[in-house]
Amino acid sequence: MTNDIKKIYGIEDPNLIISSVSEGTYRNKPAKIIQASYKPKAIVCPKCGSSPRNNTGKYIIVKNGSKKVDVLLTHENTGIVSMKLSKQRYRCYNCNTHWTSQIDLVQPSHNISRIIEAKVIELIAERISLKLIAKLCSVSISKVIQVLKSLETYLPKEENRWLPEVLMVDEFRSHTASEDSMSFICADGESGRLVEILESRKINYLIPHFSRYPDEERFRVKFLVTDMNAAYFQLVKDIFPNAELIIDHSHIVKHLNEAFNSFRVREVKRLKVSGKKREASKLKKNWRFLLKNRLDINISEYKKWPSFRSNKYPYLTEQMMIDRLLGFSEPLKLAYDYFHDLLDSFRRKEYERFFELLNTLPDELDEEFKGQVQNLIRYQEGITNALIHPYSNGKIEAKNTHIKTLKRVSYGFKSFSNMRIRIFLTEGLIEVNH
Numbered sequence: 001m002t003n004d005i006k007k008i009y010g011i012e013d014p015n016l017i018i019s020s021v022s023e024g025t026y027r028n029k030p031a032k033i034i035q036a037s038y039k040p041k042a043i044v045c046p047k048c049g050s051s052p053r054n055n056t057g058k059y060i061i062v063k064n065g066s067k068k069v070d071v072l073l074t075h076e077n078t079g080i081v082s083m084k085l086s087k088q089r090y091r092c093y094n095c096n097t098h099w100t101s102q103i104d105l106v107q108p109s110h111n112i113s114r115i116i117e118a119k120v121i122e123l124i125a126e127r128i129s130l131k132l133i134a135k136l137c138s139v140s141i142s143k144v145i146q147v148l149k150s151l152e153t154y155l156p157k158e159e160n161r162w163l164p165e166v167l168m169v170d171e172f173r174s175h176t177a178s179e180d181s182m183s184f185i186c187a188d189g190e191s192g193r194l195v196e197i198l199e200s201r202k203i204n205y206l207i208p209h210f211s212r213y214p215d216e217e218r219f220r221v222k223f224l225v226t227d228m229n230a231a232y233f234q235l236v237k238d239i240f241p242n243a244e245l246i247i248d249h250s251h252i253v254k255h256l257n258e259a260f261n262s263f264r265v266r267e268v269k270r271l272k273v274s275g276k277k278r279e280a281s282k283l284k285k286n287w288r289f290l291l292k293n294r295l296d297i298n299i300s301e302y303k304k305w306p307s308f309r310s311n312k313y314p315y316l317t318e319q320m321m322i323d324r325l326l327g328f329s330e331p332l333k334l335a336y337d338y339f340h341d342l343l344d345s346f347r348r349k350e351y352e353r354f355f356e357l358l359n360t361l362p363d364e365l366d367e368e369f370k371g372q373v374q375n376l377i378r379y380q381e382g383i384t385n386a387l388i389h390p391y392s393n394g395k396i397e398a399k400n401t402h403i404k405t406l407k408r409v410s411y412g413f414k415s416f417s418n419m420r421i422r423i424f425l426t427e428g429l430i431e432v433n434h
């Protein structure tokens, strides 16, 4: 019987002897209980290397009682099986060491088998809560956290640090107990492979961190893809001397959209104050149409528009409707034209035209809108590079979305290092040999 049961669990060690199987309970749940003992014969002292007998035949290593542990072999899903395992203890007379024999089935001082542990690790890599993992594996949450922490030794080692030619950098809200709630993430701009996540995005934290990378890794970085966070520009200067900046596309478009939109909001207020409540309300409701790419605006299909109901002319094209909206404010119409000219040249990757436009915006243009838009001139190099080279932060933003899901299922990750381990595992960057 012993050998058949051992076969089921893939145990090959001949020194494990099973004496009985009975019905019982494990953590108040019905379970099969296997009674077993482990008494390895060929042993040497782990400290001094002595054999059981010396050359005169005298016993050096003697049996010294046993240690009893409950080892969870399989979880609820397949029926709980728990092994009451008695492990032989030994004592060495040569160096006076005591120790407990260890069996491959379970890690020293653990009480779940490697079979369960492998399952826990497999589930940690999924986007599910630690609580659910605990339930699925019939272990406690603290056991799941213990297994998670134990994976730290498999994280990429400092001496294996590498950097890609295109480094995407971004930040995410980590919600951990750290002083800076924004954490830093970077990845390979070409493969999307995660490079590192760090607790803080502050420059006085990043510079010492990246300074520890070997020179040849730092010098390899040719492009740093980032949002308009000036702190990262410092990183390029100090740490990646061969790198050029690329401002991520979506951030440039977002900046332009926000500049135009905030002007529209101010115009809505101005119209309201000057008694034009209906115009204000129409501009407020239909803001999305003003951001629409002009090439995509429909000029032939006549429709009814909730904001423009008229008995005489009930049908308008989308273009006509937008023209009416812009008719409410001459300054907004002017800003609209420049806003879209800028977007068009950006989409067509005409960077010379883009900056020529920015540099020659007319004086009649709303000052605040103009100032916000012209802020982009400071990022000329990074924006030009964004239009020349095919890199953006799309891949890293997908990772940030995954992290958000993980955070949601993990109740905020009280510990940053646990979060870091889990992200590396989820990204497939931790290989565990079990």
Ligand SMILES: [Zn+2]
Pocket (backbone or CB within 6 Å): 045, 046, 047, 048, 049, 050, 092, 093, 094, 095, 096, 097
């Ligand atoms: Zn010894």
